[in-house]
Every structure is written in C-alpha cells, then in structure tokens.
Amino acid sequence: MPKAPLEGEFILSSQDQKTESRLKSKNSVHFYSSLGINPEGLIFENQEQDEEIVLLVRRDLITNVPWIATALFLIFVPLLVFMFSDLLTPFIQVSPQTQLITTLFYYLIVAGFILVEFTLWYFNVGLVTNRRIIDLDVSGILYKHTAETRLELIEDVSYSQVGSIRSVFNYGDVLIQTAAKFANFEFDRAPEPAKIVRIIASMIGGKGP
C-alpha cells in the first residue's frame, strides 16, 4: 500500500524557539563575538533613527587560529635565538644596548601583527538590520569596501558548508542574492550559517532552507 505524502510543517530543530526568543530580546556582544543576534550597544555609520540591528556576523572565531598560532610562535622566537646565541656570536657583534632595542622592536612588530590581524577579523562584518543588509570588507589596512542593499531587493538566501573543518565547527559561507543588476552579498565563513539563513529568510518573507 503506497504511503501518503508527508504534509504539514516540520520542526527541524528545538533551537528554533530559542532563536525566536533571542530575536525578541537584546543580547550583549563581546569583542570576540562572531555572531550577535539582536546585539546591544552597537551602532553604525548612517544608521537611521528607527533602524535596529538584527544580526552581527563576523568570520567564525576558529578562523583566527592560524594567526594566533603564528603570533605565539613569533613570541618564542627570541628565546630560541637566545638559546643558540653562542652559534651566532662570531657573526653578529652588537652591543647589549642595541640587542635590547632590537628585541623590543621585534616585540613591537609582533604586537603590530596581532593588532592588524585582529583588526581585519573584527571589522570584517556583515550587518542585518530591519531595513537593509550591510557588508563591510576589510582585506588590508588600506583597503575597505562597504556595500548595502535594502531587504526588499533580496531574492534568495542560501549557504554552503564545504569540508570537514567547516562541518565540525559549524561555519560556512552565506550567500545573499539580490536582483540581477545589484551585487550579491556573501558573509564569508560565518558561524551557524543555517541559523543566519533562517533569520534572513524570515525577514524577507521566505521559508528558508
């Protein structure tokens, strides 16, 4: 006997209700937050009077691991040099004062590296408000690109999650497609992409994935 086709609305996750409740209340965001739902204490340039931020999206926190590991390695490099200083002494003959300044300068460069990498992560944000979507891309200290579109112009929202690391840590690329003459938006390596898609889809009147 053939089974009747399934009908009705399916509850995909019990977290839907949690998200709904979080959407209604303001939530505090930290400097290390990669996803803020209804964030509190956040304003942006050209924000309209009754415009409210619904989503703050940064790259997932786990994507910072490579530069943090590099910074940790760089912090310990002078100790390694110090351990093997006997080997270098015949070739490099500088006064202790110069060595001290060089070491301090080296650590200043490491601090600069950390500051730049954090800046690139911190300011690479996607904002979803009750009126529009704003994408701020900062890919270098001297390069920034801002794009925005109204919610009415969004045609489709989807996400892709390719690879084991992305699946394990639950992050992926969220693609927001607008009408053909406008550019598409992408929230690169965003955390919990399914949740982001669901929220944006509910705002534009769709049902999401």
Next chain:
Amino acid sequence: MELIDFFVNIFSNQDVLFKIALMILISIYGLFALILTIQIGNLNRIINQITFSPIFTVLAGAHLVATLALLLFAVLFL
C-alpha cells in the same frame, strides 16, 4: 679625506651599521603604526561597539606611542 674616513669607520663597525639600520626601520614602522591608528579610528566610526571600540582605539594609540618611545630611546641612547 675626513669624510671618507668617517664613512669607512661607519661601514667597518658592525654595531654602528646595525644601529643606523635599526633607527631607519623603527622610523618606517612608526609611519605604519600611525596609519594603523588612523584606520582603526576610521573603522570604529563605521562600526561602533560601545563597550569595546574605545578600548580598541586606546590599544592602537598605545602601539603608536610605544613605537615613538622606542624611536626616541634609540636616538638618545644608541
């Protein structure tokens, strides 16, 4: 002749050469630190997270001040 001797002295002494190179590098780095501080200030105006943006601006400023202090220290004591 004295001028030539002066340059010969500099290039024969590794420490002096190292000090000159260090001061030039710190000066260039100072310029980078200044640009970084200005950019962080500008970006903080675009996205302002009220609890953290002032701290971030101060951190960037401290980085610039540390660079200038190191340059001053290098010029005075090397």
